Amino acid sequence: MNKITKETVKAFMPTRERTSYKGSYGRVLLVGGNENMAGAIIIAASAAVYSGAGLVTVATHPSNKAALHARLPEAMFVPMNNTQQLKNYVSSMDMIVIGPGLGRDDESLTILRTVYETVKSHQILLVDGDGIYLHMNEVVPKPKATLILTPHLGEWRTLTNLSPDEQFVEVNQEYVKDLKAIVILKKARTEVYFDDEVWENTTGNPSMATGGMGDALAGMIGGFVPQFDTIKEGILSAVYLHSYIADQLSLTHYVTLPTAIIEQIPKVMKDISKDKQKRWI
Amino acid sequence: MNKITKETVKAFMPTRERTSYKGSYGRVLLVGGNENMAGAIIIAASAAVYSGAGLVTVATHPSNKAALHARLPEAMFVPMNNTQQLKNYVSSMDMIVIGPGLGRDDESLTILRTVYETVKSHQILLVDGDGIYLHMNEVVPKPKATLILTPHLGEWRTLTNLSPDEQFVEVNQEYVKDLKAIVILKKARTEVYFDDEVWENTTGNPSMATGGMGDALAGMIGGFVPQFDTIKEGILSAVYLHSYIADQLSLTHYVTLPTAIIEQIPKVMKDISKDKQKRWI
Amino acid sequence: MNKITKETVKAFMPTRERTSYKGSYGRVLLVGGNENMAGAIIIAASAAVYSGAGLVTVATHPSNKAALHARLPEAMFVPMNNTQQLKNYVSSMDMIVIGPGLGRDDESLTILRTVYETVKSHQILLVDGDGIYLHMNEVVPKPKATLILTPHLGEWRTLTNLSPDEQFVEVNQEYVKDLKAIVILKKARTEVYFDDEVWENTTGNPSMATGGMGDALAGMIGGFVPQFDTIKEGILSAVYLHSYIADQLSLTHYVTLPTAIIEQIPKVMKDISKDKQKRWI
């Protein structure tokens, strides 16, 4: 199993070209946040913006708009229950993240189905949180996009019917192939399963055991992938840095909140890319 | 009377296990914030989140949702006037804090009664602010949960009919036994009454005499208790650190606002647990 | 004319007694913020809270509630267009500030009249901004409270019909006596007119020439007066420190925004009172 280390991520970090513009860094749509769970999608969207995504749009319940813009004016809003608008926005995106705070009711399912039906093969679709629940428990169309799933251990167990002591890497790999997805298995040392290789993260600590942490990771991946040379490099770098920042914060913080991690993303990305990055002044 | 000191709290601070997850640190529900008093429950919920509670949900008036999520995306929302939803959420919690900004009208009383009727013996229920008012002045069912009350001096007088010069520790202890509750008597030097022992806090100062200070304490206790080995250790540590942070801030601030205290919680918890806490990197 | 200096303010700063509680530091109501001008009353209320007022309540247009609590959870809300609630709140206050963003239409006037009719002689009423406009241009009842007016130069001209070159201190003093009010005449060097003495401020600079600056001053006076030994000491200290903070900030900021000033209040109050203030730890 490959290890994701600081050196790996340093090598992956992209350099921004002088004549690039916001379109060069990805159009990302985050879908989630039902009437009760605005926070999850706000956290995910903030992570995408602070990761340097070019343009971030949030499809969420209309009642979440004021809180979204009060915290994150950099993001645009779409009402997720407006099927036609949702389809239009999905179609124009490079990457879609669905699931944080999406809920598990009929309305949530309709939204998930709309996204699944609309995505095309050149797009990337990350399914997280309640999205994974619906993906596992409901009849949903097969999305044509490159699929990324981010289950935690409990969700993985439901997805695979594997008890914890059966979840060896080789066994997991077989299940991942069946799912035709890239799987990010979230645990103390997160594992990332691609079709033909598996990576284990080397960062992370229990100060991260708090609500919203997974939403921040989903948003970071959404922000990283369209900026990086390959999907693999974007995912591995996001997984590593999300926990790397928490490790740094944990030296001085008993609990590392997702909002505290997000704030550090631009600085840590700069730090890690310093050798490669051109100085602009 | 035992004294709560820095050494006491240091000994109580729990160590997080590497394989723990957010469920390990408590599901906490905060109930309060009527149409006029969103701020009280936002302060309490923020204190719970920054104290490291695993999952924080806020049952409040629906008109408070935008402000809650704009300030604290880490928290989930439930409309407190939806009796069925409230019952469901109460049932799935480790700890419930009711009272900050709850109000004192019929609607407030209905909500308090629903919570009191629903809690089970394995749960912990903290009653604060307007919750204490209703508890004292209205006919309410006897909650089955472990009960914590946080009266200030005036409320204690109403609860016990004791004039200030009759409130000796021994007398108070008798009344506490009748109440079948743990009582946190808030004053310049706060006293904590358990069934068989009494503790006096050694921190606190008059820069804390400002609105919302009690809400912050209620939220900290809500966040601490499910993380600590025992209820007693969680309560005493929260009481101490709440005022300890204010003491530190008072060196440079004339008034120490509850939001300023909350911001410091993760750092001070880390500081106080440094000798015990494993370094994760 | 007396000069307000750092030494004056140092001598005025009150010391908090160990057994004081939030009620010791004043119940303050701020009335203002119509449908278009939430910001003005949010700034005023923030200034009152950060000045150490014991309990701060904001009577404003209901549509301003979310923004108020998102920024300032320490404050309570009352709908200002609910006459009965407004009366009840006014009656229980030590100090009322009316005017910031209040508007100048019929609804604004009704609110002003309600407050003017309700206040009693033991209360203090500060009238600012649109409140001054209504006070000058409409028929309003004579408030029984101690009255403080905070006109800027243009408003003073309208109030007195004095052209700028007629506004000598002695002339102003005559008009102030007629008004039966304490007048804070806002200008480059603000003057404070009491019945029998006049004070000139020694701080202030043109980086303060920006929207909301007067609202911050009104809120600071509202927060200071109930904490200080006398109304005069509270007013003079607020006037001085408001501009003193801006002077400090102007060393590094081209424009000093009211929100930037407000953030510094607790630190500067501590600083200025260091010699007198007991250390609590």
Next chain:
Amino acid sequence: MNKITKETVKAFMPTRERTSYKGSYGRVLLVGGNENMAGAIIIAASAAVYSGAGLVTVATHPSNKAALHARLPEAMFVPMNNTQQLKNYVSSMDMIVIGPGLGRDDESLTILRTVYETVKSHQILLVDGDGIYLHMNEVVPKPKATLILTPHLGEWRTLTNLSPDEQFVEVNQEYVKDLKAIVILKKARTEVYFDDEVWENTTGNPSMATGGMGDALAGMIGGFVPQFDTIKEGILSAVYLHSYIADQLSLTHYVTLPTAIIEQIPKVMKDISKDKQKRWI
């Protein structure tokens, strides 16, 4: 082609007179932010406020009010779909910025037309973002105000029908003359076209390639122009400093968000004007 350098901007920076007041620094109206895009106009308005504009008012969709005031209490609100109110506000302004997040539908067009019809020759009108789209693609009245357009390269191509390799400075200048506008052509090295001279910016870097960056520039120009001796000096200084701050931030941040840039404006303006600026204390 003239270069905008630090020395140029230093020479342009105005000195505030001791007796100036907020009216001395411009009344600025920002028009934009439809139901989905509150963030754009909030960013623009924040930039105007932090640039030191005397009085900032935001005409936007009513559903954006809470987020606006939660982030920026210094700004006033007007509902942009209320034609009469919009006209009244436009008439009383020194400078109007229209376009950020305005949208491109019939309602957006009505608003743009209202502003175009209402402005007078003594006023300055900056058209940005969706405003440029409507200006190019719809029949609109000729505004009487001094007109500033801020197209990016793609919009310029549509405006002029010039392919990228035909866009020489001399050619652009001809088109600018036809447009009877000052044109700020946004690119890696932004160019500013006046009637008789062209300036090239010397700051800017690809960390700025992120959503909202143009809104921040539009707002800064809106804030700068009424404060500076001439329109030209205000525009050139805003263009330079917007990217200068990003250059500074890019030393430590991989992506420089518009909100991060805005926060630095008051400090950088002070820094750049230090030699000229009087010290007030």
